[in-house]
Amino acid sequence: MDNFVYENPTRIHFGSGQIAALAEAIPSGARVLMLYGGGSIKSNGVYDQVAAALAGFDWEAFGGIEPNPRYDTLMRAVERVRAGGFDYLLAVGGGSVIDGTKFVAAAACYAGDDPWAILAEQAPVREALPLGCVLTLPATGSETNINAVVTRAERKLAFYSSLVRPRFAILDPATTLSLAPRQIANGVVDAFVHVIEQYLTYPADARVQDRFAEGLLLTLIETGPKALDDPNDLTLRADIMWAASLALNGLIGCGVPQDWATHRIGHELTAHFGIDHGRSLTIVLPALMQARRAAKRDKLLQYAERVFGIDQGEPEARIDQAIAQTRAFFQRMGVETSLADAGLDATAIDTLVAGLEDNHLLPLGERGDIGSAEVRAILEGAL
Numbered sequence: 001m002d003n004f005v006y007e008n009p010t011r012i013h014f015g016s017g018q019i020a021a022l023a024e025a026i027p028s029g030a031r032v033l034m035l036y037g038g039g040s041i042k043s044n045g046v047y048d049q050v051a052a053a054l055a056g057f058d059w060e061a062f063g064g065i066e067p068n069p070r071y072d073t074l075m076r077a078v079e080r081v082r083a084g085g086f087d088y089l090l091a092v093g094g095g096s097v098i099d100g101t102k103f104v105a106a107a108a109c110y111a112g113d114d115p116w117a118i119l120a121e122q123a124p125v126r127e128a129l130p131l132g133c134v135l136t137l138p139a140t141g142s143e144t145n146i147n148a149v150v151t152r153a154e155r156k157l158a159f160y161s162s163l164v165r166p167r168f169a170i171l172d173p174a175t176t177l178s179l180a181p182r183q184i185a186n187g188v189v190d191a192f193v194h195v196i197e198q199y200l201t202y203p204a205d206a207r208v209q210d211r212f213a214e215g216l217l218l219t220l221i222e223t224g225p226k227a228l229d230d231p232n233d234l235t236l237r238a239d240i241m242w243a244a245s246l247a248l249n250g251l252i253g254c255g256v257p258q259d260w261a262t263h264r265i266g267h268e269l270t271a272h273f274g275i276d277h278g279r280s281l282t283i284v285l286p287a288l289m290q291a292r293r294a295a296k297r298d299k300l301l302q303y304a305e306r307v308f309g310i311d312q313g314e315p316e317a318r319i320d321q322a323i324a325q326t327r328a329f330f331q332r333m334g335v336e337t338s339l340a341d342a343g344l345d346a347t348a349i350d351t352l353v354a355g356l357e358d359n360h361l362l363p364l365g366e367r368g369d370i371g372s373a374e375v376r377a378i379l380e381g382a383l
């Protein structure tokens, strides 16, 4: 494996009743802006729990951060932070609220003319407000990582800074019991693909990372369908919440090649056609596995054997089965696995390829050998 530096200082408070820990987790005397989404936290009791825990603080709330958080909404939050003199941010919600809060934390301290440069030009983040989070949707890993994804018009762009890593994350699986089946599924498949992006590349003599990754994949395959069948089982939600966090907290990506082509292409599907993040990935991944099967051959065979128990037959047939099993898992989770499933046809492909080109995101893949022609071939395989 390659050399690496690993640090993940986010303090995790995991389990029932942990929202009360907010009172200790936020420094006393902080002036707190709590940011949330479209209102799910008001109907499932999370808002009230947060309000009770914040009783000793000077705090206000900013609601309305939408799924795939929008730049204009976040800039309104930045104005509010500046006008109100807030010095600590608390995100309460899913990945969109946490990502949006990360951007607000950086943009509020940005010294340049226009914070859009943080996303569009990858302008360095030199300062950010401290933030913590209460996670309500296990999926993105945003609760302990340094990434954030923001949308403006039809551009969905990411930035990365250790300055926006949450200081703490409260993970109470009970907060996820109010999720609709669609969001349970989106979260499970998103976490699954996060593992795949860091695992299904080429062998790198990283046995620990491989076994951790396989353990997470097996856990998601076991618990995801059960959580759809039994939406009241809190033990399943706990496993899913922890698996999704570990899937993208940096650990399994240490010292190994990483792909992320499925995500980059998926982001274009969301930006142009409004497809939920998780579902954008399940549309792309089976076709990407097929198109890249030669480059990923060794890891596909390892994945077939260790994740699906496929160890008999010709190698090419084993790879076929592993791709079929991946698709079957996604279908079991009720998500789309082709462009046609999402109501799209070949006319979408030009738009998607142009989006990647215009945002200067090519080439993609663990070897940097997926250009426009290869993306086009992957998407043709996803029809």
Ligand code: NZQ
Residues within 6 Å of the ligand: 036, 037, 038, 039, 040, 041, 044, 065, 066, 067, 068, 069, 093, 094, 095, 096, 097, 099, 136, 137, 138, 139, 140, 141, 142, 145, 147, 148, 149, 175, 176, 177, 178, 179, 180, 183, 186, 187, 190, 248, 263, 277, 278
């Ligand atoms: O807005 P509210 O009313 O809260 O409703 C949300 C939203 O409609 C709802 N929801 C969340 N928790 C709930 C709940 N409904 C009922 N009960 C609960 N406990 O779920 C809907 C979707 O929420 P959202 O935050 O958009 O979902 P998710 O966590 O999947 O986040 C997706 C965003 O994260 C980005 C995606 O691109 C997308 O913008 N990602 C961030 C990453 C990161 N920071 O590392 C990596 C990922 O690959 C991903 O790109």
Ligand code: ZN
Residues within 6 Å of the ligand: 140, 190, 191, 194, 263, 277
């Ligand atoms: Zn994702």
